[in-house]
Amino acid sequence: MQRSEDCNFLISAPNAFNRKSIDSTKPFGEVLLSLDKNTQKRGGSAPFESTLYVRKLFCAGENGMSGYFKIMFENRTIYEVNIRQYTPEGTFAAFSDHLPRLRDLGADVLWFMPIYPIGVPHRKGSLGSYYSISDYKGVNPEFGTADDFRRLVDKAHDMGFSVLLDMVCNHTAWDNVWLLEGHKEWYVTDESGQVVSPFDWTDTAKLDYGNHDMRRAMIDAMKYWITEFGVDGFREDMAGLVPLDFWREAIGELRKVRGDIFMLGEVEDPAFDQEGLFDATYAWEFGHLMERVAGGAYGADALRGRLDYERDTFPAGAGRLRFTSNHDENSWSGSEYERMGAAAHAMAALTFVVPSIPLIYSGQEAGERRRLNFFDKDLIDWSGVRVMSEFYRPLCEIKNRLSVLRSGVSGAPVRHISSSQPENVLAFKRTDDRSALIAVFNMTPYHIQPAFYDEDYCGVWNKLWHGNAELFYGQYDPFAPWEFKIYYREF
Numbered sequence: 001m002q003r004s005e006d007c008n009f010l011i012s013a014p015n016a017f018n019r020k021s022i023d024s025t026k027p028f029g030e031v032l033l034s035l036d037k038n039t040q041k042r043g044g045s046a047p048f049e050s051t052l053y054v055r056k057l058f059c060a061g062e063n064g065m066s067g068y069f070k071i072m073f074e075n076r077t078i079y080e081v082n083i084r085q086y087t088p089e090g091t092f093a094a095f096s097d098h099l100p101r102l103r104d105l106g107a108d109v110l111w112f113m114p115i116y117p118i119g120v121p122h123r124k125g126s127l128g129s130y131y132s133i134s135d136y137k138g139v140n141p142e143f144g145t146a147d148d149f150r151r152l153v154d155k156a157h158d159m160g161f162s163v164l165l166d167m168v169c170n171h172t173a174w175d176n177v178w179l180l181e182g183h184k185e186w187y188v189t190d191e192s193g194q195v196v197s198p199f200d201w202t203d204t205a206k207l208d209y210g211n212h213d214m215r216r217a218m219i220d221a222m223k224y225w226i227t228e229f230g231v232d233g234f235r236e237d238m239a240g241l242v243p244l245d246f247w248r249e250a251i252g253e254l255r256k257v258r259g260d261i262f263m264l265g266e267v268e269d270p271a272f273d274q275e276g277l278f279d280a281t282y283a284w285e286f287g288h289l290m291e292r293v294a295g296g297a298y299g300a301d302a303l304r305g306r307l308d309y310e311r312d313t314f315p316a317g318a319g320r321l322r323f324t325s326n327h328d329e330n331s332w333s334g335s336e337y338e339r340m341g342a343a344a345h346a347m348a349a350l351t352f353v354v355p356s357i358p359l360i361y362s363g364q365e366a367g368e369r370r371r372l373n374f375f376d377k378d379l380i381d382w383s384g385v386r387v388m389s390e391f392y393r394p395l396c397e398i399k400n401r402l403s404v405l406r407s408g409v410s411g412a413p414v415r416h417i418s419s420s421q422p423e424n425v426l427a428f429k430r431t432d433d434r435s436a437l438i439a440v441f442n443m444t445p446y447h448i449q450p451a452f453y454d455e456d457y458c459g460v461w462n463k464l465w466h467g468n469a470e471l472f473y474g475q476y477d478p479f480a481p482w483e484f485k486i487y488y489r490e491f
Contacts, residue, residue, distance in 0.1 A: 073109065073162070073262055073279065073280075073319070073357070073407065074406040074407045074408055074410050074411070075399060075400050075401075075405065075406050075407070076108045076109050076162070076357070076399075076400070077106055077107050077108060077109065077352075077357075077358050077359075077360065077396045077399055077400070078107070078109040078110075078111050078164070078264075078321070078357060078358070078359045078360070079102055079105075079107035079109065079110055079111065079359075079360050079361075079362075080111045080113065080326055080327065080359060080360070080361045080362060081095065081110055081111065081112045081113060081362055082113055082327060082361075082362040082363075082372065082380075083095055083112065083113065083115070083143050084127065084130075084142065084143075084377065085362065085363075085372050085373075085377070085378050085379055085380050086098070086362055086380060087379075088379060090142060090143065090377065091142075091143055091144045091148070092115075092143050092144040092148040092149050092151070092152045093144060093148055093151075093152075095152070096151070096152050096155055096156075099155060099156060099159055099161070100159070101385075101389075102161075103159050103160065103161070104389075104393070105360075105365055105389055105392055105393055105396060106392070106393055106395075106396020106397055106399070106400060107161075107360060107396065108160060108161055108162065108400070109161065109162045109163075109164060109232075110156055110161050110162070110163050110164065111164040111165075111166065111235050111264070111359075112163070112164065112165055112166060113130050113166050113327060114130040114131060114133060114140075114165075114166045114167075114168060114237075115139055115140055115143055115149060115165070115166075116133040116134070116135060116136060116138055116139065116140060117133070117134045117135050117138045117139070117140050117141070118130065118132055118133070118134065118140060118142075118173065119132040119133065119134045119172070119173020119174055119175050119176065119203060119204075120134075120173075120175055121173070121174040121175055121203075122174060122202050122203040123203055123375075124202075124203050124374075124375045125373070125374070125375020125376045126375065126376050126377075127142065127375055127376055127377065128203065128375060129203055129204075129374065129375060130166070131168050131171075131201075131204070131237060132171075132172075132173040132201075132203045132204050133168055133172050133173055133176060134172070134173040134175050134176050134177065135176065135177050136172075136176075136218070136221035136224075137221055137224050146229075149229065150228075150229055153229050153230055153231065154230075157230065162232040162233070162262070163230075163231050163232050163233075164231065164232060164233045164234060164235050164262065164264060165225055165229075165231045165233075165234055165235070166234070166235045166237060167221075167222060167234045167235070167236050167237065168237040168238075169207070169218055169236060169237070169238075169239075169242050169246075170198060170206065170207060170237065170238045170241045170242055171197075171198050171201065171204035171205060171206050171207055172204060172205055172207065173203065173204060173205070174195075174203070174204070174205050176205070178214070178217065179195070179205065183213075183214070185208070185211060186207060186208060186211050186213065186214035186217075187205050187206060187207055187208055188206040188207070188208045189208075198241070209242060209243045209246050215246060215249065215250075218246075218250070219249070219250045219253050219254070222234060222250065222254055223253070223254065223257050226254065226257050226258050226261065227257065232260075232261070232262055233261050233262030233263055233264065233279075234261075234262075234263060234264070235264040235265075235266065236263065236264065236265045236266060236278075237266055238266055238267075239265035239266050239267040239272065239278070239281075240265075240266070240267035240268075240269060240272070244271060244272065244277075247265075247272065247277055247278070248276065248277065251263055251276065251277055251278075252276065262279050262280075263277070263278045263279050263280075264278065264279065264280045264281070264319075264321060265277075265278040265280070265281045265282070266281075266282055267281050267282060268281055268282050268283065268284045268285060269281070270313055270314050270315065270318070273314055273315050273317075273318035273319075274315060275315075278319075279319050280318070280319030280320065280321050280357050280407075281318065281319070281320070281321065282320075282321050283310070283320040283321055283322045283356070285306065286303075286306055286307075286310070286320075286322060287322065287323060287324070287329075289302055289303060289306055290303070290324065290340065290343075290347040290350070291339050291340055293343070293347075293443055294339070294340035294341060294342075294343035294344075294347060295340075295341075296445070299423045299424060299443060299444070300422065300423060300424055300425055300426040300441070300443040301422060301423055303350075303426050303443065304416060304422075304426060304428075307354060307355075307414055307428075310355075311355075311413065311414070316408075316409050317408045317409045318408070319357050319407045319408055320355060320356050320357065320407075321356070321357050321359055322350075322351035322354065322356040322357065322358055322359065323351060323358070323359035323360075323361065324336040324339075324340065324344060324347050324348045324351060324364075325361040325364055326359060326361050327361065327372075327374070329361075330361060330371055330372055331371055331372060331373075331374040332374075334371055335368065335369050335370060335371060336348065336364070337369045338369075338371070342445065342481060342482050343443075343445075343482045345391065345482070346441055346442075346443070346482045346483070346484045348364075348391075348392075348395075349395060349441075349484055349486065350426075350439075350441060350484070352395040352396075352398070352399050352405070353398075353405065353430075353437060353439045353486060354414060354428075354439075355407065355411055355413075355414065356407065357407050358395070358396075358399060360392060362380060363380040363381070363382075364388070364392075365385060365388050365389050365392050366380065366381065366382045366383070366384045366385040366388055367384035367385075367387065367388040368380055368381055368384070394464050394465055395464075398437070398464065398486075398488060401490075402435045402437060402488060402490070403432055403434040403435045404430040404431060404432050404434075404435045404436060404437050405430070405437065411430070412430040412431055412432045412437075413430065414428045414429075414430055415428060415429050415430070415431075416428050417429055417438070417440075417452055417453075417454045417457060418452070418453045418454060419450045419451060419452050419453065420450045420451040420452075420453075421448060421450040424442065424443060424444045424446075424448050424450065425440065425441065425442060425443065425448070425450050425479075426439075426440070426441040426443055427439070427440040427441070427452060429454070429456060429457070431456070433491065434490065434491055435488065435489060435490045435491065436488065436489045436491075437486065437487065437488045437489075438457065438461065438471070438486070438487040438488070439484070439485075439486050439487075440452070440477070440479075440484065440485045440486075441482075441483075441484040442479035442480070442481065442482055442483045442484065443482075444481065444482070445481045445482065446481055447478070447479065447480060447481065448478075448479050449476050449477065449478045449479070450476070450477060450479070451474050451475065451476045451477075452471075452473075452474070452475055452477065453473065453474060454473070455473055457471050457472075457473060457475070458471055458472055458473050459471060459489075461487035461488065461489055462487065462488050462489065463485065463486070463487050464485075464486040464487070464488065469485075469487060471487065
C-alpha cells in the first residue's frame with residue numbers, strides 16, 4: 001500500500017486474493033478492490049464473493065500510514081509459532097508441512113517467535129531463550145538456514161498467510177555481534193562501567209536507547225527482514241520498555257520501506273496505539289481479568305466494565321490482541337486449563353467475538369494442557385488436534401466472514417443486552433448493515449436460567465456449531481456451567 005500526495009492509498013492485494021478489478025483512483029469509502037467470485041475461502045472449502053472497502057485513513061506525517069488497522073488484518077486470526085516444540089525436528093522445513101492444516105483451521109497470520117541465533121554465555125537450559133539474540137541478521141541453525149526460512153515465508157505467502165517476525169529491541173545476548181564488535185556504549189552500564197541485565201534476565205544485556213548509532217542499527221536490522229525475506233510485520237517484544245520516541249522514529253522509517261507493514265506491540269498503553277505507531281497492542285488486563293472471573297474472584301460485570309473502559313480509553317482504530325495463551329502465559333503461568341479450568345473454552349471463544357485480534361498459540365488447537373519448557377526441547381502433544389480444531393475452526397470462520405467482527409474502526413461496537421442475571425451473564429450484540437452477532441456467556445460454574453430483555457434479540461438466528469435457533473423477548477435460557485451461545489445473521 002502506497003500513500004499518494006492527497007493521502008489516498010494504492011493497495012496491492014496479497015497472493016491469497018484473485019484480482020478482479022483494481023481502481024486506485026477511487027476515493028476513500030468506495031470500492032477499491034473486488035474479489036473474484038471464484039476465489040476459494042479457507043484454502044478451498046467454499047467459493048465466496050467479497051468486496052474490500054477502503055476507509056479514510058488520515059495522514060500521519062513522516063510515519064505514512066496511521067496506526068489504524070490495515071484492511072488486510074481486520075478480519076484475521078494470528079497463530080503464534082513455536083518452531084522448537086512444533087515437530088520432532090524443530091525446523092522450518094518440518095513446520096512448513098503443517099501450513100495446509102493451519103490454513104484449513106482458519107489461521108491466516110503467522111507470528112514466528114524469534115528465529116535468530118541464541119546466545120551462549122549465561123544460557124538458560126540446554127537450548128537457551130529465543131529472546132537472547134546474538135545476531136539480529138542471523139538464523140538459529142537449530143531451525144535451519146536463512147534459505148530455509150525464506151522458502152517458508154514464500155510458501156506461507158503463496159497460501160495466503162501473512163508473516164510476522166518476533167523482534168527483541170530491549171536487550172541482546174552477551175555474545176551479540178554488537179558487543180563482540182566493541183559497541184559497549186550501545187548498552188546500559190552500572191556505576192562501575194559494567195553492562196547490566198534487565199530484571200533477572202541474566203542471559204541478556206540491556207540496550208541503551210540514548211545511543212543514536214544503536215538505534216540506527218536496530219532499525220536497519222528490521223529493514224533487513226522486510227527487504228530480504230518479505231516479512232509483513234513485526235511483533236515487538238516488551239515494546240513498553242523501549243522509549244516511545246524510538247518507535248515513532250523506527251515505524252516511520254519502516255513504512256518508508258513498506259507502507260503497509262504491520263506492527264504488533266507487547267504493551268498495553270493507549271499512547272502506543274496513537275496515529276503512526278502500533279497497529280495493535282496487547283489486551284493483557286482483559287486476559288488476566290478472564291482468569292480472575294474463571295477463578296470466581298469477579299463476575300460478568302467486571303468483563304462488561306473492562307470492555308467499556310477500553311472503548312472509552314483506547315483510540316477507535318486500536319487493534320487489541322486477545323488470547324487465553326501465548327508463549328509467556330503457557331511457560332510461566334500455566335496452560336489455559338491450569339489458569340482457567342472449565343472456563344477455558346468459554347474464554348477462548350470470547351476473544352473472537354469481542355473487538356479483537358484473536359491469537360491461537362501453538363498447541364492450543366490440539367488441547368495441549370502442559371506448560372511447554374521454554375529453554376529445552378519439549379514436543380507438543382498433537383493427539384487432540386482433530387477435536388479442538390473443530391472448536392477453533394468455526395470461530396476463525398466467523399471472524400473472517402462477519403463484517404461486525406472486523407478489528408479497528410471497521411468492526412461494530414459492543415452493545416450490551418440486559419438480562420435478569422447481569423452479575424452472571426455477559427450478553428451483547430454487534431450489528432451493522434451487513435451482519436449481526438449475539439453472544440451470551442454464562443460466567444459462572446453453576447447452572448443458571450436467565451431471561452433476556454432486548455427487542456433486537458428476537459428472531460431466527462444461525463447458531464454457531466448447532467444450526468438455527470429462534471430467540472424471543474423475555475426468553476429464559478438454560479445454561480450449563482461456563483456454557484456460551486453465539487448467534488449470527490448475514491444480510
